[in-house]
Amino acid sequence: MTAYDADFMKELVYHLDGDWRAAYEFDQVELATVDGQSLRLRDGDGYRFSDAADRGKIVVYASFGDYSGYADRKFRNTIRISKAKGVAKIAAEIKRRLLLAYWEEFAAAKTRKQAADDRAAKRTAQVKELADITGGWTYTNNRNWSNRDPHDAMNSKHVGAEFSYDDTFNLSVKGVPADVVADLVRMIHLRLEGHKLTAA
Structure with a gap:
């Protein structure tokens, strides 16, 4: 395959675990859940800006969206899998190599953001109280x-x-x-x- 294969990508999305909502845009697929998880799937043979390392592969990128500032910066959020493995094996590898850790880190980032928001709200209340005192x-x-x-x-x-x-x-x-x-x-x-x- 030397061009974007829409049917291949649609079948891959069908095999993925999770309640994903897919948007097919140009030469990639944007996936999202109602909880805010986000994946981008690119066909390395069809993506206009791919380099040699992407050819013949599906490139999967995970995003943390609103929780990006609270996610572990060491988290490996991009993987590449050979298209020759077929959609079922690719989907299984996405789950094993990316999704399991991603879902866990996403939940942790969400918790950290809530804790930071709580601290900020408490800080604001303290500042107002200090202003009342002085x-x-x-x-x-x-x-x-x-x-x-x-x-x-x-x-x-x-x-x-x-x-x-x-x-x-x-x-x-x-x-x-x-x-x-x-x-x-x-x-x-x-x-x-x-x-x-x-x-x-």
Whole structure:
């Protein structure tokens, strides 16, 4: 076969495990489930941008979609299988070499994203509470994808707080009497119990 074989690809999709919804686009097949799993199947003989390593093979790529930032970066998400093996064996190899690990890692990534979202929601609530305690704060939030968590900072004329990625924060003051600082730290400590404070 030297060109895209639509019938071959349709039969391959039929043999795959999982409740996939297929979209046949040009020279590849996009597969997706209602849970967000995503596979791309390419016919190496028909794909316009294939290199020599793809010829005579089915190239399978797994995507994590909305959970990509939370998936293990070491996960091997692309495999190549010779078309000569036939659709049944190709489907079996896709399951053995990719899908079993993919489904497991997808679930783990989904769990990690939910945990990060929960931490972000908790952080936001804490920041609002801190603003209520001190008053007159401005607030900024910057998401750093390499750390997968928000980085929060708050500032007023005399008091500042910077939340770190490990759920601690540094408190800084200027032009504030020492006894006021001590009271402020005690108040924050009581309201945000369990968080480490460092006053500078």
